[in-house]
Amino acid sequence: MAIEKMALVNITGALSDLDQTILHCFDSGLFHPESVCASSKDFRCFQLLKSENPYPELLSHILSLSSKLNTALKYIKHNDNSVDIDSAENYLLQLEKRVSSIHERMSVLKNEMYMRKKAIEQIQHNEKLNINFDDIFSCKHVHMRFGRLPEENYLKLSYYDNEVFFFFPLDYDQNFYWGVYFAPESNLIMVDDIFQSLYFERIHIPDFAHGTPNLAINSINESLKKEQEQLSRLQKQIDNITAEQGDNLSRLYSKVRFLSETYDLRKYVMSYKDKFHLTGFVPLSGISEFTALFKNLKAVNCTAHPDDSDKRLTVPVKLKNNRFARPFEMFVEMYGLPDYSGLDPTFYMAAAYTLLFGIMFGDLGQGLFISLAGWLLWKIKKIPLGRIMQRLGISSAVFGCVYGSVFGLEGLLEPVYHALGLPDGPVRVFENGMANRLLLASVGIGIVLIIISICINIFLGIKKKDAERAVFSSNGIAGLIFFASIVTAFSLNIFMGIDLFSPLYITAFILIPIVLMFLREPLAKLVNREPKPFLKDSVGGFIAQAFFELFEFVLSFITNTVSFLRIGGFIISHAGMMTVVLILSEMAGSTGSIPVIIIGNIFVIGLEGLIVGIQVLRLHYYEIFSRFYDGDGKPYVPVRALFDIERIK
């Protein structure tokens, strides 16, 4: 339940060492860079480095070449000064020239092979034509075209019944009629035009197709074999180039990728002549490890300072929590991080969230199931919610023991209770009058949580020396007295019959806090010794505004408290849903009973578990966080290199 302490780090050095400095910053995974305004007094002579990243184009060139070479580029850690970026483009162009010429030849071969395969396909469609191709092609006055005609245009052929041509469909494949058309030489152009307008796709039967279709197919297969061999030889040449240049390409890739990925950090770098300056934050716990990285760089000076050394900078926030609460940081970050001098509510939230979920969704079997599912989600898929589910499941199982519910079956734990000397489970949800007690207990939990939240706010107000927040606000001492006194008076009246509402009690604990809350703004100014505390707006405006705000405060106390009734509501609803499942299982008879119980449990876990999870989150965000938490902190985002080739691909 803490915020990690930070140290401000200034790194200065020679520009020649900038790459190495950036590498160290990336490698450490600790450095959170900050922009230092170039116009500030200390850095007037400094200038920001050029901000446009020049490397993506080069990087994509390398990747496209590696794809042509069909090689996976490896990342070799950047410590190789032999790679010359200036001559990289030239090197890549020369390599590409070599590779492209082979690729072009391969492409021609592949096209030829494609045509041959297509020809085989065509000839196969013409197998019904049991005639020698040589006989057909030797016709002098009649020409023929093989190909296929779209089905819908085949219908249009009947329009041309009077024209001098014949189309013989030889095969049909649902979309096309495959066949051949014959036309006399004198009408060939006209007939070709007709078929072209009908989107006839002509397929050329190669000159080497001799004999009957079967013989032609064999002959084409022979040619295909030879072309395949040529293709393999060309592929071998490509493989040789890969073996010869693969390492060079990987080295170049690593350097360019490093420069590209680390370029983002360069926009924070200030330079003056041959010097650079870089500022950022590093967690205090890692500062010695971080500064030690720069000891081998003689021209680089890395110094650590207290976090508040530079007032212009907002210190970033890194939450630091124990194993139990750490997964709940996700929910806190979702709302917004605390500011650096504030309070990390993660542990408070983790404890309250786990408790409330357990109460609202108490079932031993379902709880253990949720826990197991969470463990699997985290182990297999690395889904952060899985770790939260593990904790919630255990809480649910504990409260399941209190309610005596195992997958909705309420009698299973009775032997355990009897062994412990208890006549029955501690809480029987459907026992006479239990529903009212549960609802009252829910409100009680809500009151406790609201009071804790107000106390935290008072603590933070005192810490920040903010009188309005600590004393006069609805979440300050005035609000606490007002809320606690009303709750106490009502509780004593209802449960013990003691009436506290005497004029003195009302004046001291209700009216005075109300007046303090009403006048909180001028009173806070008075305490802070600000001039003219009452004359900011007109008197009428002030009264109207303060009155409505006060009205809202009082209303929010009531609504926030009542909002916690949902805790009891969900206990009853959960028990009710499981009762329905059990009734349905009884109706399903002996064979269907178990499947119904299984499906019912899955349904309840999936639907109600999700709803309860959301409702508890809602209670935290609206009823608890709204009382003390601002969530306006700046996140700590250290620079990290993502040297993973899959990411770019």
Added chain:
Amino acid sequence: MLNIKALSASNNAITGKARVMHGKRISHRGYDEMLRCSSVPEIAAYLKHSSAYSAVLAGINETDIHRGQLEQLLNHNLFIVSEKLCRHGHTKKNLAEHVIINAEIGEILRFIVLLDKNGRSGFISGLPGFLLSRVGFDLFALADGKSYDDLLKVLSGTEYFNVLQNHKPKENRNNKQIDLNGCEVSLYTYYYRRIFDFIDENVSNYDKKKLKELYLLEIETRNLTAAYRLINLFGFSGSEIKPYIYPFYYRISQKKWDSVFDITSPKATAQSWMDVLPEKYTDLLHQSKDSGFIENTVMRKIHQKSRKLLYFSRDPVSSLHAYIFLCKIELDNIFNIIEGVRYKVESEKIRKMLII
């Protein structure tokens, strides 16, 4: 006559199916993929392998497909989906008859244009084969037609005969030029009347207005663009544009149109005709001086309204019509991309024309 309203419960399948089919539309990402294509075959390959058009494009050779063939196949898909949806309704009535009527009118107008230009030979090659078995008159006989009389002969017995008879070229005129515009306006007036009658008869009161609005918006776009171009680009007067305006009114009332038609001077028309338009339209027309088209903006509105109608309507006819509107818009988008890619237009410029 069969009352479809009575069968609405059993026709609900159409509503559900239309929504499901709409779910398979081309996504933003899909359009991005298509915009990255550098040739028509690449677009064809994308549509064949990664879109709901794969069924209609199955078997095509995407590396060597002609643009016209591709467009014809995509248009065919509109008929397939409308027929598919109608099959889910438990009525013999064709709930998407307007798709056929629209195609029939398209073919008649194509014939008239070719007749006017003495280029009839192109009719049969441009004829979508899938229409042969669907239209209500003999397309081959139409292709053989050599005159307006032949056209009327082929269409005798159909509603189109009555519509086109009035536009028969006068025998005593030396120049027997066909009144192309008159034919077009009359045919589409007939088309919209059929649609509105169909809606009145078959759509629940709740959705009637919304569905009619879609068509009225479409008609108003036609009227507005025709008026704008005739007046501003061709110097027509208000009285001269009257034959080009469809007699259906939405935001611009008949009274307002009549006040434009009353202006006889071209100059006065150009100066004042836009005063009668609602502010939205005048803004659009002023903007269109740069972009060239106002259709795009209005079609976005139609797209939005169609989507809303499809999502929220429980009426089968409304859902079907809204879905067909959306299909047509998607087809226009694809054709725009195909044209843009063919003529090497920058992808950003093409993207601006898309209605997504």
